[in-house]
Amino acid sequence: FTPKRLAGRKVVITAGPTFEAIDPVRGITNSSSGKMGYAIATACVRAGAEVVLVSGPVMLPAPLGVRRVSVSSALQMRDAVFAALPGADVFIGVAAVADYRPVQAAEHKIKKSGASISIDLTPNPDILAEVAGGPNAPFCVGFAAESRDLDGYAEGKRRSKRLPLLVGNLVADGLGGDDNTVILYDDAGKHPLPRAAKPVIAERIVEHLASLLPAGAGQ
Numbered sequence: 001f002t003p004k005r006l007a008g009r010k011v012v013i014t015a016g017p018t019f020e021a022i023d024p025v026r027g028i029t030n031s032s033s034g035k036m037g038y039a040i041a042t043a044c045v046r047a048g049a050e051v052v053l054v055s056g057p058v059m060l061p062a063p064l065g066v067r068r069v070s071v072s073s074a075l076q077m078r079d080a081v082f083a084a085l086p087g088a089d090v091f092i093g094v095a096a097v098a099d100y101r102p103v104q105a106a107e108h109k110i111k112k113s114g115a116s117i118s119i120d121l122t123p124n125p126d127i128l129a130e131v132a133g134g135p136n137a138p139f140c141v142g143f144a145a146e147s148r149d150l151d152g153y154a155e156g157k158r159r160s161k162r163l164p165l166l167v168g169n170l171v172a173d174g175l176g177g178d179d180n181t182v183i184l185y186d187d188a189g190k191h192p193l194p195r196a197a198k199p200v201i202a203e204r205i206v207e208h209l210a211s212l213l214p215a216g217a218g219q
């Protein structure tokens with residue numbers, strides 16, 4: 001691994017879950033631990049990059065040398081990403097962003113009654129798609145966590161969001177734990193990596209993205 005492959009580059013990364021409030025005590029979220037995204041942030045710092053890590057609620061300390069911006073909801077994550085984006089060469093979406101949020105969070109705690117209730121949900125913006133489709137887009141790397149048909153869904157997401165690189169993993173392999181098994185998808189095809197600890201996987205992903213990065217890319 002050449003340690004300074006990203007010297008002079010600015011990288012914006014999302015990590016962790018988002019939390020979409022239902023009322024002041026409850027919400028919709030998922031079980032992303034942030035470990036994969038934080039490992040990528042560390043690997044980018046080791047490769048010499050300036051790193052902004054936009055993080056949903058996780059239990060991890062900020063990696064050394066990283067500027068962490070902590071957020072809760074997908075809307076806050078989008079705002080923080082776009083605030084950090086000017087001058088970015090690379091955007092990496094590792095966060096497991098909630099696809100939907102309640103139309104309106106209740107101001108006060110919802111009280112229990114015997115009746116069933118329903119919550120109206122509205123789609124969240126797709127942060128990665130907005131970044132990749134925007135003007136002067138940085139080099140964008142997506143992730144996809146799937147429970148089946150990894151190749152089909154991962155390539156589908158890569159093409160629909162027009163990404164040069166996407167990292168696919170199975171939920172059972174990657175969500176929450178210390179290790180992961182991933183496949184990298186790019187224009188040249190698929191590149192499976194052997195199962196390893198997330199920091200090792202992160203170094204391999206950063207090495208691969210650095211090899212694809214156009215010289216002088218950025219805003």
Ligand code: PMT
Nearest residue numbers: 032033034035036093095097125126127128142143145176
């Ligand atoms: O945090 P860990 O416990 O270490 O787990 C790591 C992980 C499994 C969460 C990670 O490796 C991973 O796969 N992250 C992506 C999760 C996912 O399924 O994303 P998605 O398929 O919903 O979205 C595809 C891509 O679009 C992702 O890059 C995502 O960050 C991005 N996205 C999705 C929805 C949205 N509203 N905004 C986005 O930016």
